[in-house]
Amino acid sequence: MALVLENLTKxxxxxxxxxxxxxxxxxxxVFGFLGGNGAGKTTAMRIILDILKADSGTATWNDQPxxxxxRATWGYLPEExxxxxxxxxxxxxxxxxxxxxxxxxxxxxxxxxxxDRFNIADYATRxxxxxxxxxxxxxxxxxAVIHEPQVLLMDEPFVGLDPVNVALLKEAFLEMRxxxxxxxxxxxxxxxxxxxxxxxxxxxxxxxxxxxxxxxVRRSTGRQVxxxxxxxxxxxxWLAEVPGVKVVRPGLDYAELDVEQSVDPETVLRAALDRGxxxxxxxxxDPSIEDIFIEKVGRRPTEIEHLAGVAAAGASAA
Amino acid sequence: MTIDPSNVVVIxxxxxxxxxxxxxxxxxxxxxxxVGLVVALAPVILQYFDKGSxxxxxEVSVGDSKPTVDVAAALNALLNVSPTAATTGGSxxxxxxxxxxxAGSQAPQYRVVTTTDIAGAxxxxxDGKSGGLLIVTRNxxxxxxxxxxxxxxxxxxxxLLVRQAAGTIAVQDRLTSAGIPPIDQAKLFAGPTYTVQxxxxxxxxxxxxxxGFVNQFAGGxxxxxxxxxxxxxxxxxxxxxxxxEKSSRVMEVILGAAxxxxxxxxxxxxxxxxxxxQYVIVGIPATVALLLxxxxxxxxxxxxAGSIALPAGISISLLLAFGVFFVLGFALYAALYAGAAxxxxxxxxxxQIVAPLTLVAAAGYLVAVYSSTGLLDxxxxxxxxxxxxxxxSPYLMLSRMGAGLVGPLEVxxxxxxxxxxxxxxxxxxxxxxxxxxxxxxxxxxxxxxxxVLRGRA
Numbered sequence: 091m092a093l094v095l096e097n098l099t100k101x102x103x104x105x106x107x108x109x110x111x112x113x114x115x116x117x118x119x120v121f122g123f124l125g126g127n128g129a130g131k132t133t134a135m136r137i138i139l140d141i142l143k144a145d146s147g148t149a150t151w152n153d154q155p156x157x158x159x160x161r162a163t164w165g166y167l168p169e170e171x172x173x174x175x176x177x178x179x180x181x182x183x184x185x186x187x188x189x190x191x192x193x194x195x196x197x198x199x200x201x202x203x204x205x206d207r208f209n210i211a212d213y214a215t216r217x218x219x220x221x222x223x224x225x226x227x228x229x230x231x232x233x234a235v236i237h238e239p240q241v242l243l244m245d246e247p248f249v250g251l252d253p254v255n256v257a258l259l260k261e262a263f264l265e266m267r268x269x270x271x272x273x274x275x276x277x278x279x280x281x282x283x284x285x286x287x288x289x290x291x292x293x294x295x296x297x298x299x300x301x302x303x304x305x306x307v308r309r310s311t312g313r314q315v316x317x318x319x320x321x322x323x324x325x326x327x328w329l330a331e332v333p334g335v336k337v338v339r340p341g342l343d344y345a346e347l348d349v350e351q352s353v354d355p356e357t358v359l360r361a362a363l364d365r366g367x368x369x370x371x372x373x374x375x376d377p378s379i380e381d382i383f384i385e386k387v388g389r390r391p392t393e394i395e396h397l398a399g400v401a402a403a404g405a406s407a408a
Numbered sequence: 409m410t411i412d413p414s415n416v417v418v419i420x421x422x423x424x425x426x427x428x429x430x431x432x433x434x435x436x437x438x439x440x441x442x443v444g445l446v447v448a449l450a451p452v453i454l455q456y457f458d459k460g461s462x463x464x465x466x467e468v469s470v471g472d473s474k475p476t477v478d479v480a481a482a483l484n485a486l487l488n489v490s491p492t493a494a495t496t497g498g499s500x501x502x503x504x505x506x507x508x509x510x511a512g513s514q515a516p517q518y519r520v521v522t523t524t525d526i527a528g529a530x531x532x533x534x535d536g537k538s539g540g541l542l543i544v545t546r547n548x549x550x551x552x553x554x555x556x557x558x559x560x561x562x563x564x565x566x567x568l569l570v571r572q573a574a575g576t577i578a579v580q581d582r583l584t585s586a587g588i589p590p591i592d593q594a595k596l597f598a599g600p601t602y603t604v605q606x607x608x609x610x611x612x613x614x615x616x617x618x619x620g621f622v623n624q625f626a627g628g629x630x631x632x633x634x635x636x637x638x639x640x641x642x643x644x645x646x647x648x649x650x651x652x653e654k655s656s657r658v659m660e661v662i663l664g665a666a667x668x669x670x671x672x673x674x675x676x677x678x679x680x681x682x683x684x685x686q687y688v689i690v691g692i693p694a695t696v697a698l699l700l701x702x703x704x705x706x707x708x709x710x711x712x713a714g715s716i717a718l719p720a721g722i723s724i725s726l727l728l729a730f731g732v733f734f735v736l737g738f739a740l741y742a743a744l745y746a747g748a749a750x751x752x753x754x755x756x757x758x759x760q761i762v763a764p765l766t767l768v769a770a771a772g773y774l775v776a777v778y779s780s781t782g783l784l785d786x787x788x789x790x791x792x793x794x795x796x797x798x799x800x801s802p803y804l805m806l807s808r809m810g811a812g813l814v815g816p817l818e819v820x821x822x823x824x825x826x827x828x829x830x831x832x833x834x835x836x837x838x839x840x841x842x843x844x845x846x847x848x849x850x851x852x853x854x855x856x857x858x859x860v861l862r863g864r865a
Contacts, residue, residue, distance in 0.1 A: 141663045166664035172657030177426055188418045189665035233661060 092116055093138070093156075093241060093272060098147035099296075100133050107133040109296035110147065115274055115289070120267055122283040122290035122304070123276040124383065130296040131276050132169050135243045139164055151241065162190040165239030165271075167247055171230050175219035179205070179229055182218060183236055190237035197236065204232040208258055224251050231259060235266060242266060244275040248282055260286065280380035290379065292386060299386045308376035311385065312351050315378070316358055319344035319371035332361050338381070344371050411673070415666045419674025424682050427645060436641070437686050444694035452705045464539035464566060465519045467529045473546040476584035477577055483542070484520040486573035487566075518566075533557055539566055542574070552581050629780040631730045631810065632803045634687070636773040638734065639741045639802075640766060642683040646675055646742045647749035647758050650841075654753050659845050668842035672834070676742040683738065726810055729819055736826045737802030740833045741769060747837030750844030751857070772800035776807040786813055796822050798829040836861065 093115040100108040108130045115121045123131055136142040138149050140157035149156045151163065174182055180201055187197030205211045208228045213221055218229065227250060234242065247263070248256050263286065267273055277283060283290055284304060291301035300307060315338075320326065324342055329335055334353035339346040349355055355374045362369050377385075427433055446453065466487065468480045523529045523541075532538040540558035547553050554574040560567055653659045662671060697704065748761045772794070778784035779791045786808055795804035795814075805822040808814045839861055 139664050141660070161665055164664060166661065168657075168660040168664070170657040170660060172653075172659065172661055174426065174653075174658050175656050176430075177422075185418065185422050186661070186665060189415055189662070191414065230661070 092152070093274070094148075094150045095134065095138075096148045096150070098134060098137060098149060099145045100130075100137065100142065101145055106296050108137075108144070108147075111293060111296065111298055112147075113291045113298060113301050115272060117272050118267065118270055119272055119288050120263070120286050121272070121274045122287035122379075123274050123293075124283065124290055124379075125276070125293040125299075125387070128295075129293045131293065132245060134293075135166070135168075135245065135274075138243060139166055162237050163240050165234040165237065165242045165244075167230055167234040167242075167244040169245035169276075171227060173218040173226060173229060173233075176217055178215050178217055179210075179221070180214040183229070183232055186233045187236045192237055200236050201232065204236065207262070208232070208255075224255055227251060228255065228259070231262070235262070238269070238271075240271060242271050242273045242275070244273070246277055247275055248277060248279060280378060280383060283379050292383065294387045300382070304379065305376075307382060308379065311377050311382060313377055314349045314351070314355060315375045315381070316347040316349055316355050317344045317371060317373040317375065318347055318358065318362070318369070320362060321368035321370050323367060328361070328365055329358075332358060348377075411667070411669055415670040416674045416677065419662075419666060419671055420678035420681065423649060423675050423678025424685075427649065427679065427682055428685070433682070433686070437689055440686065440690040441693055444690045445697050448694040448697040449701065449704065452701060452708055455705070456708050464517065465521060465532075465537070466566075466570065467521055467523045467532070467538050467541045468544065469523050469526050469529065469541065470544045471524075471526075473544045473552060475544060475546075475552055475577070475581050477580045479542075479544055479577055480520045480522045482577050482580070483570070483573050484518065486576060487518040487520065487569055530557055533559065540570065542570060550585065552578050554578075629777065629807055629810065631726070632773060632776040632780070632807045635730070635734055635737060635802055635806065636769065638683050638687070638738060639769050642679050642738065643741045643745040643765070643769075644758070644762070645682075646679045647745045647762050648755065649675055649679065650746050650749040650845075651752060651755050651758055654750070654845060655755065663845065668845060669834075669838045671845075672743065672746050672838050672841050675746055676739060676834075679742060680735070680738050725816075726806075729809055729823075730806060732823055733802040733806055733826070736823065736830055739830050740798060740826065741765065743830070743834045743837040747840035747844070750841040768799050772803045775800065776803035779804070780807040780811055786811055796825055798826045798833075801826050 095114075096112050098108050098111045099106075111130065111134060123134075125131055133142065137144045138151075138156050140161075151159050177185075180198060183201035183204075184194050184197040187200065188194055192200070202211065202214065205214055208231075210221075210225055210228060213225060213229075218226060221229065227247075231244075231247060234244065248259060251259060263273065287304055289301070289303050290307055292299045292307075300310065302310070316335075318326070324340070324345075326337060326340070326345055329337060329347065334350035335358055336348045337345050338348045347358065349358065359369065359372055466483065468483060470479055518539075526541070526543060529538065529541045533541050536559065540556055540560070543555040543557065545553045545555070554571075556567060556570055556574075558564070558567060653662065666674075744765055745762055748765060749758055752758060752761050775784065775791060775794060779786040779788075784791060791804060791808070794800045795808055795818075801822040805814065805819055809819055840857070
């Protein structure tokens with residue numbers, strides 16, 4: 091009972107989209123699939139869904155090739171959102187549920203339930219094009235889960251939502267997991283990964299860069315991070331005198347420091363107190379997923395997204 | 409590739425409902441119903457507008473020329489001569505209404521009146537109240553001279569007919585002057601029996617009279633038009649529907665639930681069912697109007713029912729063949745329209761990509777039209793061969809069948825070839841489709857198509 095990708099490769103002409111990707115998603119897990127779009131995430135998801143065929147390698151679910159699993163096994167929220175613009179919301183959802191062999195009446199019942207839950211019950215008879223982007227996205231999410239799939243594959247489910255809707259969606263997300271669904275999702279919001287995911291895999295240019303449980307990944311770097319805030323001093327210039335410590339992210343509320351493994355974090359605190367400064371925040375932590383992302387990939391996740399657009403265009407032009 | 413028939417049904421149903429609700433569908437349906445009724449009632453409508461019209465008036469002034477024939481009556485007989493019934497009841501007087509017996513129930517084309525007021529008549533011709541004024545005079549040599557005043561040109565059909573009639577009248581006048589007693593004018597000016605034959609003396613292959621022509625025309629030809637319209641119109645709908653799904657990006661969501669093959673099949677079936685629906689909506693009132701034409705004619709025109717004959721070219725077997733060709737021909741073209749449209753991502757590019765298909769469809773249609781109207785010999789090698797080629801057979805076999813040129817065996821062979829080529833077309837289209845649906849922003853090229861067919865995209 092697991093989703094296993096083994097040595098998947100896929101080329102589009104001269105562009106290598108996947109260069110031997112392997113990872114395993116345990117059943118019932120929330121799994122973060124990280125990396126820019128051009129990194130090969132969408133291609134991997136499409137191969138799992140049998141929309142694309144891999145050049146080599148296998149994707150299996152419960153030891154069976156994924157293309158043999160019934161389509162209703164999967165719930166898919168694609169990177170490119172799409173609804174029939176002139177079709178009514180409820181009708182649209184009933185149609186999609188119907189494709190998964192859910193009778194129209196039952197489909198309508200489930201759709202109403204979800205719409206209610208996302209506070210958009212009033213929009214049931216509105217045409218999709220009349221809805222705001224955020225509301226369209228909620229419809230899209232419902233479309234992906236209405237048939238209660240065993241595995242949810244979601245490309246950037248949280249992008250473009252306001253905080254209230256993010257909370258709603260997160261709740262729905264966790265409920266799907268509690269019902270036993272395995273969830274694979276990609277995001278560039280790293281705090282979301284830390285909050286929701288049990289495991290992650292980071293891919294770059296079609297290769298797995300690192301993977302494992304979020305805890306292990308954060309500890310794997312062998313570095314520590316200190317969050318430090320000092321009353322009345324945002325520059326922290328004196329830190330230059332403390333060996334093995336570097337300011338990686340200065341900020342008005344607090345600064346993030348990178349501390350070498352050999353250095354005891356307490357030396358930083360002591361140095362501050364010795365200078366007679368009032369420390370308002372001091373926190374020792376593992377590096378954030380975001381820092382690891384930058385370290386491994388060399389760019390910020392958002393920058394990758396931009397590059398991914400270019401790479402995706404290149405891939406489809408091939 | 410496994411096919412889930414229930415998905416095909418679900419997709420077809422959505423296509424049917426969504427497309428049936430569009431304004432385009434409703435507008436075209438209303439328009440086609442009107443067109444259908446107008447076509448069905450065309451004879452009645454034409455006669456209604458002709459009712460009360462007594463045709464073009466030709467005025468005749470004989471002055472003091474004292475012709476030995478009644479010029480007005482003779483002109484009336486000669487102008488209103490009909491190929492089927494060439495007898496007139498011209499009996500002196502002004503000759504008005506003398507052509508009533510000319511062409512069955514049809515009003516006479518020309519009304520001939522005598523006048524003495526040349527200036528007034530010229531004014532009436534200038535106003536368009538009269539078609540022309542024929543002034544007859546006698547010159548010093550005793551010969552009749554004719555002057556024809558008209559706004560039309562010298563080579564206008566009426567002008568030519570009047571000239572011809574003038575010649576005949578002149579001959580008769582000379583004969584009488586030479587001492588040969590005048591014969592009964594009606595007999596004299598009656599048209600002779602005249603037939604056109606094939607080189608071997610048999611009856612000609614083409615229509616022998618305008619009525620026969622209409623029957624052949626109505627048979628295969630109208631059905632070929634209907635088929636052509638269905639393929640162009642609904643084929644475009646399929647193409648639009650595919651590109652709409654691509655441009656709204658809903659395609660990828662659907663592909664998570666259904667295979668490209670199911671999507672393609674569902675679309676073609678859904679739009680096809682809608683096409684049939686529209687044709688039934690259009691066909692029922694048109695058929696009723698056609699069947700009730702005598703009654704409607706009686707109501708509108710007065711007189712007794714049954715005076716108008718129905719076109720007899722449409723038979724049950726022809727309609728059956730039409731049904732089969734409609735379904736198969738539509739499936740063939742619609743699948744290819746869908747496959748082609750899958751290669752583009754914007755609606756603006758549809759016309760460009762489907763243009764070759766539309767051209768092929770138009771070519772078959774035009775050959776069918778030309779061969780059924782006699783511009784092209786329907787038995788020529790080109791037409792015969794083309795009538796078996798899948799892209800053309802729906803039109804050509806149908807029109808040849810309507811003309812009574814082929815037997816059931818030939819029709820069956822054409823249908824069999826077409827039936828075999830449909831799955832082939834669907835395979836090609838599905839290939840294009842599955843490669844194309846996830847392809848955005850590429851300019852379609854022949855190279856791309858070849859690569860797609862070889863499974864390399």
